[in-house]
Amino acid sequence: MKHLPYLILFFLLTITISVIGQKNIWPKTFEGYAFQDIEKTYDNGFAFSGFKTNDLDVYFLGYGVLRKVDINGDILWEKLIVLNPPPAYTDLYCVNQTNDGGYIVSGQFWGRDFDGGDVFIMKLNACGELEWNTFIISDGPQICNDVYQLEDGSFLTTIGQWDLDQHPADRIWLFKLSSQGKIIWHKLQADWNPIQNNERLSSFSKSPDDNYIISGSYFGYDNNYMQQPMFIKVDTAGNEIWHDVVTGSMNDPHEGRAFFGGCDSNGNFYSAGNHMNTGHLRAPVIYKISNDGATLFAKDIFTEADSLERGITYDVKCMTDTTLFTFINWLTTYDSVFAYIYKLDSSGNTIARKIIDSSNSYYLPLGSATTIDNKYVIVGSYANQSDDVWSSSFWKLQSNLEYDTIYTQQFNYDSLCPYPITNDTIPLDTTTVINLEHLWNDLKPMSIFPNPVKNKLNIIINIVKWQQRQLIIRDINGREVINENIAPGSANHQLDVSTLENGIYVVSLLEKGKLLQTEKVVVSH
Known part of the structure; x- marks a missing residue:
């Protein structure tokens, strides 16, 4: 027993060292940076996109920045995006990992001889080195979103308010780029809205079935021009699969806007948003849209504290098919701000919540992700009034909302x-920028293959509008041998020509009786 006091002392020291080793390191704070998006990388680190500036009063007078951190938020490297010739400023909105372990980023720039707010898309390799960049110039400020790489190496993205001078009524466009950044086509979305200037683009997300969901808001003539959440599902050819507008009921119309979100494994889409006609001036809301485009619910998130009178949430993430996490800015009746993390079930009900910032900081749109061990990470920026700079915070939480160790x-x-990545500057040359408004207008509505064909003729539809189409095949004498309808939203179609005699045929594509394109095809069995 004479060693017992030493054993007790050793035990207490062990506990003390363990507690010290597990001390809370969250949140990580980055002064002078405004990060807006986060991407989990192939090596379990994270990539942040945003801008770097020392000027609190002017939001966009900074330089785009891509920063890589490890799983604990420690900085690995960063790349500063600078336009040439100056003065020019950049802001990186979104970052995604590419198939080769590199990065595809989108952003805006303001520079000499440009109206401001134009879009650029940039591809970096796995070492953070520039491979190519594409500028998309148009009249007025544009909005860009996430860029996703397809299996064939090409890219899809959405741009809002593109080419307003030529298309003032058309606000949401889907762009396809080649693996080298060349624009293949651009297609209008939400063209079923007959009212000009009445769509707003918020986000672009991938669904489990390798299609994509556009979210935003819609102003319709049938709802007294009330802003309502809008969701559009499209395929990789740019054809609409379905669209859904959250309208509410006749007696209780829903006014609000959808922001960022994601799908569960069943294809249900959850979106964070803002509900504007509740008892609260603005209530945070979670929308759930089914895989086939039906509104399942629009669930307001309330708090028991009477002093928290209005709030907003920008992003929601599915931790599992039954658990959601979201970040909410709550404003009090005294104009103080509290930042909360909410844990919700799949019906939008609150399971738990936690205050993670009570310093009266209002966070701008945040990015969030999950880790390899199913933790929740968030990055967001705020105006740091005390230090007169923009700042960003990075949190990592466990499923019980406790900070991770x-x-x-x-x-x-x-x-x-193959070599260490260092901090450096990537210059982008704007002297070679050209306007793109009137290029690529010769995109054919239909592509057919193989030609000659033996049994099955594949037809790829590249039509922007949400209309039913018709395929007619005639022989060389003009006799109709095949007549089939193509449902709206269908991108791929296959015709059985095994019963046709060998020879030359003409394939015609029509929309509402209007001939869009004809192609000759040779049938050879």
């Missing part, structure tokens, strides 16, 4: 790059 497992970060 230091992750001790070692990862080989940036393993696809």
Whole structure:
């Protein structure tokens, strides 16, 4: 027993060292940076996109920045995006990982000889080095979103308010770029809205079935021009699969806007948003849209505290098919701000919530992601009035909303790059920018293959409008041998020509009786 006091002392020291080793390191704060998006990378790190500036009063007079951090939020490297010739300013909105372990980012720039708010898309390799960049110039400020790479190496993205001078009524466009950044086509979305200037683009998300969902808001003549949440599902050819507008009921119309979100494994889409006609001046809301485009619910999130009178949420993430996480800015009756994390079930009901910032900081749109071990991470920016700079915070939480501890497992970060990645500046040359408004208008509405064909003729539809189409095949004498309708939203169609005699035929594509295109095809069995 004489060793017992020493054993007790050793035990207490062990506990003390353990507690010190597990001390809270969250949130991480980055002064002078305004980060807006986060992407989990192939090596279990994270990439942030945003801008760097020392000027609190002028939001956009900064330089776009891509920063890589490890799983504990420690900085690995960053790339500053600078336009040439100056004065020019950039802002990186979104970052996504590419098939080769590199990065595709989208952003806006303001520079000499440009009206401001034009879009650029930039591809970096796994070492953070520039491979190409594409500028998309138009009249007036534009809005850009996430860029996704397809299996064939091409890219899809959405741009809002593109080419307003030539298309003032058309506000949401889907762009397809080649693997080298060349624009293949651009297609109008939400063209079923007959009212000009009445769509707003918020986000562009991928669904589990390799299609994509556009979210935003819609002003319709049938709802007294009330702003209502809008969702559009499209395929990789740019054809609409379905659209849904959250209208509410005749006695209780729903006014609001959808922002960012994501799908569960069943294809249900959850979106964070803002409800504007509740008892609260603005209530945070979660929308749930089914895989076939039906509104399942629009669930307001309330708090028991009477002093928290209005709030807003920008993003929601599915941790599992039954658990959601979202970040909410709550404003009090005294104009104080509290930042909360909410844990919700799949019906939008609150399971738990936690205050993560009570410093009266109002966070701008945030990015969020999940980790390899199912933790929840968030990055967001705010105006740091005390230090007169923009600042960003980075949180990592466990499923019980407690802050995560230091992750001790070692990862080989940036393993696809054969040498260490260093901080540096990537210059983009705007002297070679051209206007793109009137290019690529010769895109054919239909592509057919193989030609000659033996049994099955594949037809790819590239029509922007949401209309039923018709395919007619005639022989060389003009006799109709096949007549089939193509449902709206269908991008791929296959015709059985095995019963046709060998020879030359003419394939015609029509929409509402109007001939769009004809192609000759040779049938050879």
